[in-house]
Amino acid sequence: MKKNKTILSAGIRSQQDVVLVRQRARQVAQALGFSVQEQTRIATAVSEIARNAFEYGGGGRAEFLLDEQPPATLLVRVSDRGPGIAELDAVLEGRPSTSNGLGLGIVGARRLMDRFEITTDSKTGTVVLMGKVLPRQNGLVAEGIEKIAEKIARDLPRDPFSEIQQQNRELLSTLEELRERQAELLELNLELEDTNRGVVALYTELNEKADSLARANELKTAFLSNMSHEFRTPLNAILSLSALLLDRVDGDLTPEQHKQVSFIQQSAQGLSDLVNDLLDMAKVEAGKVSVHPSEFQVESLFGALRGMLKPLLAPNSAINLVFEELPGLPVLYTDEGKVSQILRNFISNALKFTEQGEVRVTARPGPAASATVVFSVADTGIGILFEDQERIFEEYTQIDSPLQQRTKGTGLGLPLSRQLAQLLKGRVWVGSSPGRGSTFYLEIPVCYDSERDLAAADCDCNPAGPFVLAIEDNLETLLLYQKYLLGTSYSLHPAPTLKEAQRVLDNARPAVVLLDVLLGDENTWGFLKQIKEDEATRTIPVLVATVVDNHQKAVALGADGFCVKPIEREWLLQMLRTFSHESG
Template sequence: MNLTILTLEIRYEQDVVLTRQKARKIAELLGFDSQIQVRIATAVSEIARNTFQYAGRGIVEFKVEGEAPQNLVVGINDNGPGIPNLKTILEGRYTSTSGMGWGIINTQKLVDQFQIESVVGQGTKVLISKKLPKKAPNLTNQRLEQIKQELDERSPQNPFEEIQRQNQELLQAMAELRKREEELMHLNRELEDTNRGVVALYAELDEKADSLQKANELKTRFFSNMSHEFRTPLNSVISLSRILLARMDGPLTAEQEKQVTFIQKAAGGLLELINDLLDMAKVEAGKTTVHPSDFEVSDLFGALRGMLRPLLAYNSSVALIFDEAVDLPTLHTDEGKVAQILRNFISNALKYTQQGEVRVKATVNDRIITFSVADTGIGIAPSDRERIFEDFVQIESELQKRVKGTGLGLPLSKKLAQLLGGDVSFQSELGQGSTFFATIPFVYPGYTPATALPLPTWQIDPERYPVLVVEDNDETLLIYEKYLQAANYQTLAAKTVNEAKQALQRFRPVAIILDILLQKQHTWSFLSEIKRNEATRNIPVLVITVIDNEKQVLASGADEFLIKPVDRLLLLAKLDTLVKQEKLQKLLLIDDDLASRYVLKQLLNNTSLDILEAANGTEGLRLAETEKPQAIVLDLNMPGRDGIEVLKQLKHNPITSAIPVIINTSKPLEPEEQNYLAKNSVAILAKQTSSQADASNQLRQALVRAGLILNHN
C-alpha cells in the first residue's frame, strides 16, 4: 500500500516552519505520542531547512507505505547543487563553521530509516521513515481523507506561534530530562546500596572460604597423621592373624579359624578405608607426586590379572577377561596410579556382577589411551548417575548388604586420572551392565625427557662391590644394571674379551658375570685363563648364557651357572653366595612395636640370620655400633629418636655408615622424606601388605638387595 497524505513546496523561509507544523500534525493524526511527534517534526524541518538554505527550493511529500506494519515515509527532493562531500559527512569526519552536515547526522538519530542520494550539479534526495505505533490502526483510504480534511481545516500558524510551540516543547523536554535525572540519581543511590551489600557479601564469602580452607587443611592433616596411628595396630592385627591362620604356632580349631578370619577381614576393611581416606586427602591437598616411568599395557594387565584373581573365588559364575594388548605403544606415566584406577574399576565390576563377565581392554587414538572395564552387572539407575563420583556415596541395591565398600574408589579414580592429564567417564543401562572408561595421555603431560646418561665407566665406587659384567648385548647389560643398582654391587661392563682383560688389569672385581658368546667369539679360553692366572683365580665367576651347558661351564672353572633369562632375586642370591660364603649374618630390627618385630621374625624364622632387636632408636644405634650387623630394618615412628634421626646418625657414624638400611613403616611419606629415604636406604617397605606371602617376598627381596644370603635352615 502506498498512500500520499500531503505534498508541500519549499520556496520561502516560512515554508520551512509550515513543513514542521504539518509534520507534527500528521504524526499526531497517525497516532504517534507527543515525544515522537517532536522527533519527526524536528527531523523533517532539519532536512527542509537544508533544502531551502543550499538548494533554494524543493518538494516535501508525506506518505504511508506498507501493509503491516505501516511506515510514515517523508521524501524531500531538490534540484540544487548537490553535496560534494556526502560520504565524509555521513562518516562524521566533516567539520564546518557554518554547521553544514550536522542536520543530516542528527536526523539519522531521530528516525528508524534514513536514506540520502546526492549528485553534484543535479540535486539531492532524502527519504526518512518511522514505523507507525502498534496500537495505531492501519491507514485506509477513508481515514486518509479524514486526515487530509483536518490538515486543510487547520489554519497555518505564523512563525512566532511556532517559536512559542517549540519553546513549550523544549520546556517539556527539559522537564522530562529533569525527571530522568532524578530517576537516575535514585537508581545510583540504589546501586550504591547494592554495591555496599555485595562488598559485604564478598567479604563474608572470603571469610567463609578461608574457614573452609583451614578446615580442609585440618582434615588433611588429621587424615595424614591419624591414618598412620590407625595403620600401625591394624597392620599388627592383620599380620598376627595371618600367622595364626598359617598355623605357624600350632593348629586351630574350626571355630577359632572362623573367628580369626572375621578379625582379619574386619581389620582389612578398616585398613582399606584408611588407605582410601589418606589417598583422597593427599590428592585434594596437592601432595600426591606423579612418578612417570615406561611400561607396557600387557605387563600391566598381567599384574592386574594375578592381583584380582582372588576376588573371583567368591563368585565362580563371573569371568574376568583381559583383551590382548596388541599394537599398543609403551606408556610413560605413573604405572601405580593407572593400576589403582583400573583396580578400582575392576573390583567394583566384580562386586556388582552376579553372573556373566567383566572385560578389560585398551584402545588408542591420537596419543591417548582409553582403558575400559565393561561388566554385565546390575547397572546404574539414571537418578544415581550424577552421584557415583561423590565421596562416600554407595548406590543402594540388592547387592549392597553383601558388598561392602568405602564409597571412595570412583571419586579417587577420577581425581587420579585428572592428575595424570586425563579423565574418567562411564556408560550404564540398568539391569544390563556398565562400562567405565579412563582416558589418559600416552606420556604424562608434566614429563620432561631426561638427558641420556652414558654407560658406567670403570671408575670404582668405594662404597659398592665392583662386579665385572662381560656381555655385548646392551639390553642385557641394562637389565643387569637395574638388577644390581639397588644392592651394594656396581656394574662395570666389558663388551669384548680384550676389554675384560684391560678391566682386570685396572681393578679387582668381587665377582665376574660372563657370557659364553661375545660377538661370535667364544669365551671358553678367557674363562680358563682367569682360573689359571694366580692374580684372578680366586675371583668367583658366574656364567650366564643362553646355552644349557652347565657341566662344561663348571668343568672349565666357573663357580656358578645360570641360563638366560635370569631372575633378579636368583642372580642376587648367587652373587651373595659367591661373595660372602662363610660370613656370619646379623640382622638388626629397630622398632618400638613389639608386635611388628614379632611379625618380622616370623617371616624370617626359616633363615640362618642372627636377628637382633632394639625397642628404640638409642638402643638401635648402640647395637649397630657394637654388633655391626649386615643389615638394619628400621621403623620411622618411634618415641624419643624417630627413624629419620636414627638413619641420619647411622650414616654420619663411620662405623655404621656402610650398613644397608631397610625402612619398614606404615607412615605416609612426604615427598621430601621419600627422596631422603630413597637415597639413604636400600628399600622402603610398607607394613600393610595384601598377604603373608607378599610380605615375606618383599622383605626377602629387600634383604637380598642389602647383600644378605638367605640360606634356609
C-alpha cells in the first residue's frame, strides 16, 4: 500500500498553537483546491480537535497528509498523550455527558468531515484521524505536494487577533448567506402556498371527476354483463331454430326460404359473437378475469389451434394456413387459454381479410435480455393504412374496405386481445402495408409469475460458478438484474437482508457485490465499510446502486463503483468485464 504523503505538521502546546493549526488547516485546504465553504469546515473541525488535544490531552501534534489512493483525500491526524476518552461511545452517539466536558466538539467535527476515526487509550493517549475527499476537478499530482508544503511553510502565521478577525469575517459571510437563503425560502414558501392551494383545488376537481367516471364505468360494466346474459337465451333459441329449419327437420324449404333462414342464422351468429365479446370485455374491465398459469409447449398450442381453425377454411379455399415454430423455444408458464384466444382473434381476422395466399403463424424467442416469446400472424391480405393501425385496437372500430362489407365483425376482437395481453404482462402490435398484407404480433413473458422467476434465480448459500450478489429487497429490481445477466457467464444471487448477504460471503466469493444503500432499516453504509475492512472480503468489487446521489460517501467508504438507479445494462456488463479482466 502506498504511504500517505506528508504536507506539514505542527505542535500543539499553547492556545496560540491551536490558532496556528486552524490557520494551517485553511491554508492547506485552499492550496488543495477546496471551496471557501469547505476551507471553513475543515479549519473549524481541525481547530475543535486541536483545542481538545490541548485542553484535555495536555498538548499534542497535528499532521496534514495526502492519501493518494482514489479518491484522493486530505487527512489530518491530531494526536495527544493524555488520559484518553473514558466515555467515547457516549460522545460519538452525541451524548458528551462527562462532568468536565471532555469530547466537546467531537460530534460537530465528525459531521463536518467525510472520514472520522478515533483511537483512544489511557496509556498512549488519543489519536483522531479526519479526512476530506479532494474536489473531483482537482488536478493535483504527487510532485506538487512538496511545493505546496514549502509555500505554506514560508507563509508566516498571522497573530491570534488577525485569526479572530478572519473568523469573524467568515461568520459574517455565513450569516449573510443564511439571511439571503432565508429570504429566498420565505419567497419560495409563499409561492408554494399559492401553488398548493391551486393543486388542492385541482385534485378535488379531478377526484370528483374520477369518482364520476368510476361510477359510470361500473354502471356500463354491469349493464353489459346483465344485457349479455339476457341476450344469450333468445339468440341461442334463434340459432337452434334456424339450424332445425336448415336441416329440414320439419320438411323441405324452398330455395328462397333457405336463403332467408340462412340470413337469419348469419345475423344471429354475428349478434351472438358481439354479445360474447361484450361479456369478455366487461369481465376484463371489471377485473373479474384471473390468470391461471400452467406449463405448456408451443407445439401443443399450435396443434390445438390447427384443429380449431381448420373448419374455417373452405375445401376449395385459396388460402393456406401454416403453423411454424422455430427451434429453441422454451416451455411457457402462462395462461394457455388466453394466449390461444388472442391468437384465434388474430388468425380469424387474417382469414377474413385474405382472399388468396397464406396465413402464417410463427413463434420465436424474444430479444436476448427479455425472456419473452413472440407470436406473429402474417397474412397476404389487403393490409392496413398506417394511420389506421392504432385505431383498429379501439372498441367498435372497423376500417372501411370492400372485404369489410362482406365480412361483418364486432370491432371488439382486437381491443379484447390487447387487454388480455396486458393481463399476461405482454403487449400486441401490428405492422402492415396496403396491398401487401399485415402481421400481428403478441409478445409475452416466458414465465408469467415474477416471483417464480426470482425463485429460479435463487440458489443456496454456496453458489457454483461466477455470480453477482445483489443486496436488494425490491423484487422488480432483482428481476431486472436477472434479465441483464441472461446470456452471460454470471448468475444472480439475491440477498434481501444483510444477514443473508453475510451468509453468502461466509461461504462463497461473488464476482461483484451490487449494494443498495436503502435496505429497510439496516445500516448498509456500515456493511460496505465492514466488507472493505475485512481481509477476507476487501478485494471483492462492490458497486453501490441507489436512488440517492451520494457518490463521494460511497467512494470514501471503499466502493469500487457507483450508479444512481435505474442501472443501465451496458454499465453493469462493462463493470463485470472490467473486474473480470483485473482479476484475470
